[in-house]
Amino acid sequence: MFWLIALMIGLAAGALGALCGVGGGIVMVPAFTIFLGLSQKHAIATSLAVIVPMALVSTGRYAQSNLIDWRVFAGTALGSIIAAYFGTELMRSMSNQLLTKVFGAIVIVIGVKMLFFTKV
Numbered sequence: 048m049f050w051l052i053a054l055m056i057g058l059a060a061g062a063l064g065a066l067c068g069v070g071g072g073i074v075m076v077p078a079f080t081i082f083l084g085l086s087q088k089h090a091i092a093t094s095l096a097v098i099v100p101m102a103l104v105s106t107g108r109y110a111q112s113n114l115i116d117w118r119v120f121a122g123t124a125l126g127s128i129i130a131a132y133f134g135t136e137l138m139r140s141m142s143n144q145l146l147t148k149v150f151g152a153i154v155i156v157i158g159v160k161m162l163f164f165t166k167v
Contacts, residue, residue: 064101064105071095
C-alpha cells in the first residue's frame with residue numbers, strides 16, 4: 048500500500064509539475080506528511096530528491112519545444128544553488144512544527160497573491 052500511495056503522489060506531482068511548474072513542495076511535502084507519515088524535514092528532503100528526475104524529464108521535453116529561456120535559467124539556477132546550500136542548514140536547525148507553519152504560511156501567501164493580485 049505504501050508504494051501505491053507513493054506512486055499516486057508521484058503521478059499527481061508529475062502532472063502538476065508538467066502543467067503548472069509546481070509539484071515538489073506544493074504537492075509532495077503535504078502528501079508525504081499526511082499520507083505517508085513522514086516528518087516535515089523528511090518530506091522536504093524527499094520531495095527535493097524526487098524533483099531531480101522529474102525536472103530532468105520535463106526540462107528535456109520543454110527544451111525540445113524551445114520553451115526555456117536559458118538566460119533566466121542561468122541566473123536563477125545560480126541563485127537557487129547558493130540559497131539551497133545555506134537553506135538546507137537552516138532547515139535542519141528548525142523544528143518540524145515550525146517548518147510546517149512556515150510552509151503553510153508561504154503556500155497561503157502565494158495562493159492569495161496568485162488568486163487576487165496576478166494579472167492574467
